[in-house]
Amino acid sequence: MSNECPIPQLTLDLGFPPGKISLYLYKLDSYNLLIDAGPYIPQYIETLEKKLSNEFGLSMHDLTTIAYTHVHVDHAGMSGFIAEKYPSIQQWIHKSDADFFKIIETYWPESVKNSGAPPDVLEALAKQHYFYQKIRTPLSVTNQFYGTQTTFTIGKKIFEVIHVPGHSPGCVIYIDHKNEIVLSGDHILDKISPIISYSSETFDGLGLYLQSLQKLLKWKSYTFWPAHGNVITNVEERVKFLLKHHDKRIKEVYQQLKKKEITTPYELIPELFEFDLPTDQFSLAIAEINAHLYHLQHKGLAVKINKTQWKVAE
Numbered sequence: 001m002s003n004e005c006p007i008p009q010l011t012l013d014l015g016f017p018p019g020k021i022s023l024y025l026y027k028l029d030s031y032n033l034l035i036d037a038g039p040y041i042p043q044y045i046e047t048l049e050k051k052l053s054n055e056f057g058l059s060m061h062d063l064t065t066i067a068y069t070h071v072h073v074d075h076a077g078m079s080g081f082i083a084e085k086y087p088s089i090q091q092w093i094h095k096s097d098a099d100f101f102k103i104i105e106t107y108w109p110e111s112v113k114n115s116g117a118p119p120d121v122l123e124a125l126a127k128q129h130y131f132y133q134k135i136r137t138p139l140s141v142t143n144q145f146y147g148t149q150t151t152f153t154i155g156k157k158i159f160e161v162i163h164v165p166g167h168s169p170g171c172v173i174y175i176d177h178k179n180e181i182v183l184s185g186d187h188i189l190d191k192i193s194p195i196i197s198y199s200s201e202t203f204d205g206l207g208l209y210l211q212s213l214q215k216l217l218k219w220k221s222y223t224f225w226p227a228h229g230n231v232i233t234n235v236e237e238r239v240k241f242l243l244k245h246h247d248k249r250i251k252e253v254y255q256q257l258k259k260k261e262i263t264t265p266y267e268l269i270p271e272l273f274e275f276d277l278p279t280d281q282f283s284l285a286i287a288e289i290n291a292h293l294y295h296l297q298h299k300g301l302a303v304k305i306n307k308t309q310w311k312v313a314e
């Protein structure tokens, strides 16, 4: 296994957390495929254009296809802009993320509002939400992936596309068997535990994420190239670490529910995160706690008693 990416990797500054994103480029006969694109930030787009031109002699007009790993703004925020400015580019995403996009603007403010956070925190989170709204154009894909496993052919190149729901409902990874690499988006990262961005009474985001992690072991001899951070050369070890992390947190959330008679996701933050959390991290903490609460609910161990409050199942 090599630490050098066998295909061109374009790493760009995002200007907001998690800091940098890596896109992957395939130049295949008359096709130019980019895995992920980026947010709708003029300076970012300018840098991307420069990089394509200086390093690969390509302009945006030369791109034929963009395949997204998932719908998050740092990956697909410029989708609508691309559709408008470069209509010949084919854009692909999984159907579940195309569906998720329809509620993405309302889901997040709702779950923050229902977390039990006080007004000053809600205000700070509303500002953060406004920032993300500004850097997202409408998702405007031309093609969708369906089901749990499919192939994706560009010229003579065939990728296996595996649906790995959890980080988002329609996350996919692209498997390039010839190079023995997996382009894993945000599904697995070398240092960060990916957030579970959608969970509800009918959708156990964390449960699906844990299953999706297990799927990766099938390609444990491959090298995993993520969208943020460093290459993962030992995916088995990383999967085990993340499974253990969530197992511990599931138990912690359950213990806290047992201890408090009735609680809100917001009240659980200081119990589960040791450090003094900066306000802009609250949204991540709320997503993490919600994912664990809904997972416990799906296992029959927790009950949501109203929009905001939770208790342990009797």
Ligand SMILES: [Zn+2]
Pocket (backbone or CB within 6 Å): 070, 072, 167, 186
């Ligand atoms: Zn993401």
Ligand SMILES: [Zn+2]
Pocket (backbone or CB within 6 Å): 072, 074, 075, 186, 227, 228
């Ligand atoms: Zn990302």
